[in-house]
Amino acid sequence: MSAWAKHQILETNAILLMIGALIVISIGGIVEIVPLFYLKNTIETVDGVRPYTPLELAGRNIYVREGCYNCHSQMVRPLRDEVERYGHYSLAAESMYDRPFQWGSKRTGPDLARVGGKYSDTWHLDHLNDPRSVIPASIMPSYRWLAETELDITYLDEDLMVQKALGVPYTDEMIENAKRDAVIQGTLDPVEADDLLARYPNANIRDFTGTVTASGRLTEADALIAYLQSLGTAIDFNLYDDNANIR
Amino acid sequence: MADPSNEKLDTVTGFKTTGHEWDGIAELNQPLPRWWLWIFYACILFSVGYWIVYPAWPLVFSATNGVIGWNSRTAVDEAIAQLQADRGPMVDKLSKTEIAAIKDDPELLDFTRAYGSIAFKENCAPCHGAGGGGAKGYPNLIDDDWLWGGSIDNIAHTIAYGVRNANSDSRYSEMPAFGRDGILTGAQIRDVTQYVRSLSGLPVPHGSDLEAGAKIFADNCASCHGDDARGDQEIGAPNLTDAIWLYGSATPDVVATITNARNSSMPAWSERLDPTTLKALTFYVHNLGGGE
Known part of the structure; x- marks a missing residue:
């Protein structure tokens, strides 16, 4: 059974396809968003910024x-x-x-x-x-x-x-x-x-x-x-x- | 789940069906078009090149920088440096030329007019109007009546430091709110209003007590606007004897001005614009028609 044939299991099962899509999107989201919270060059503290009155x-x-x-x-x-x-x-x-x-x-x-x-x-x-x-x-x-x-x-x-x-x-x-x-x-x-x-x-x-x-x-x-x-x-x-x- | 044993050969197209069937309607199981598939693979390959050339992958403390070292901040700095290089010698020449000498160089004159006109449209036109004609409450810049002086030096100072703002060099004066603060009564304000209107030849209602108005003017207004009511540009006190009325010459307008005072303000543009742009603006405003 080739890999393409296995892919058919996903294609023909809506729940599995949804779970698979969720996993792929989560990986993309985590890779793109999470580093923004810890990478030094994306977190810049600047003098003068204060909360609104x-x-x-x-x-x-x-x-x-x-x-x-x-x-x-x-x-x-x-x-x-x-x-x-x-x-x-x-x-x-x-x-x-x-x-x-x-x-x-x-x-x-x-x-x-x-x-x-x-x-x-x-x-x-x-x-x-x-x-x-x-x-x-x-x-x-x-x-x-x-x-x-x-x-x-x-x-x-x-x-x-x-x-x-x-x-x-x-x-x-x-x-x-x-x-x-x-x-x-x-x-x-x-x-x-x-x-x-x-x-x-x-x-x-x-x-x-x-x-x-x-x-x-x-x-x-x-x-x-x-x-x-x-x-x-x-x-x-x-x-x-x-x-x-x-x- | 579809049952592979339900897959049937569609005799019309020669493709198999997916095995789903709804009331006799089945779905063909065709492969993706080749052109689409190849573009898909090409995009994946392109992204690999992109990761290498541009900043891409987040690591533990920073991200990969990419081999060409592109950065949005340095990119915009370079673009602006390029822009300045393109404007080049003319901006340099303008920055080194006295405003009075600009008109002697036709090429520089054209450049300064264009440069000043663009800066005027973006920064000044919202209040003073696209042609500098002003509006009620916003001074007209094309006539020869000036609140704070129409010489090049005076215009330059007003543009750079503004009027009644937080800048320590700003033009400053404050007319009292004669009515609101109880300095004059309603009747006194009506008398002085008609007296002031009469100074520029406006018709006053029958029965106005101009003598009383003149006395009130001498006691309260003359110290800034002058005994002859011709104003004082040192303190931005307008000339009250001409036909130019920043806030309107109708009786209710003048009464409102005396009652609450106006004291409008203008930003200090040296806080936002560079010296060469300020110079071009000064030249432009001075040249609008009323420069002294």
Whole structure:
């Protein structure tokens, strides 16, 4: 009986074929995925990367809720044209606290991995309210309700707990102060900013929509803009050595 | 499981069947097409070559590097170095030429215009508009009215360090929120609004108390905008006597400006762009029409 004839046993038995396919795919998966968890050149620790502040995390939740990832990627690939346009290519470490990551694979709009600090807060607010008021050729929908809807921070501490359970190093202190930190960062109550900065270095603390001081309430637009302004700003690429990790 | 004893010869095609049969319909057991099979084997062979040439197999502490030593990081560095080499002497020349001298060299002039225009489209156009015409809240760059000065040095500084951002060299000034912070009452704001509008010849409603407005202006606004309301580019205080209104000249717009202040910001582009690109942008903006 030749080997081909034996293969017929698999071909004619659905359960056996399924088990066989599972074994083959598992081997492929194990060989491709498992080494990423221990190979030194795939694990790079970079100075400056920190977990999201509660307000940024709330903004990230809105980003996911509104499906921004359907049109915007968050990964500058190491290709000439992308680096020319968007800036330094993304590092794996920059999304190490993303649960789940927002790399995306669809660019109807531009990549947002380095959008932090590129535009003013006012621009973001105008652009979310009416994209065509600033980019006449834009096909992005208007997200006018974000600036009108009060940010719900009721479950913000629980959001942090979920992130912690998934492996983001939020401390008990961060979880305990989550709601307070969101309020401080949005300058609804701009005291104790030092505590916030100690927990989350380099966090932007300001009135992102320019309406918080007058209205006394944080909106969803505040959270989303806080998140967008933090993207890609964690690492100082003047100090970062691209080639230190090549080995 | 199929029973081999059920395999039958299909008389039409001359092939055996698999032995499965559903209501008289049987499946032919034909071998894979030869061309398909050979491509399959060729792919397996190709992958062996790929493993040798490119980084491939994970080992205990690292992965095989491949004989050509390809790496995505060095690859992009080389591609960018190649790009810079292709742009070559012109970028080098631009980096060494004073902005005022660019116009003396026609070839460099063309290059700088193109270089600045591309950088402008990617970085500046989202706020200032594709042609530099601006929008409500975003200054027009093609006229000769400047908030922070229209000389080459002033434009270069504004682009490099921005306005009201976290950069220590950024342009900075802050107009008080006269209404929100309770410095002026609603009635006082209405009076000074009409006075300010009258300065540029806008019609004011009948019965406006311009004298009271002038007094409020002298006490609260003149220290920055000047006694003659012509502004001060040192502190980014706009000229209030011309017909250019960044946030609109309608009464509700001016009232909103005085009540809450605007104090918009601009990023410090030296944090994102290289000095040669900043230079090309400065030249481009200066050349848009209003450069001094």
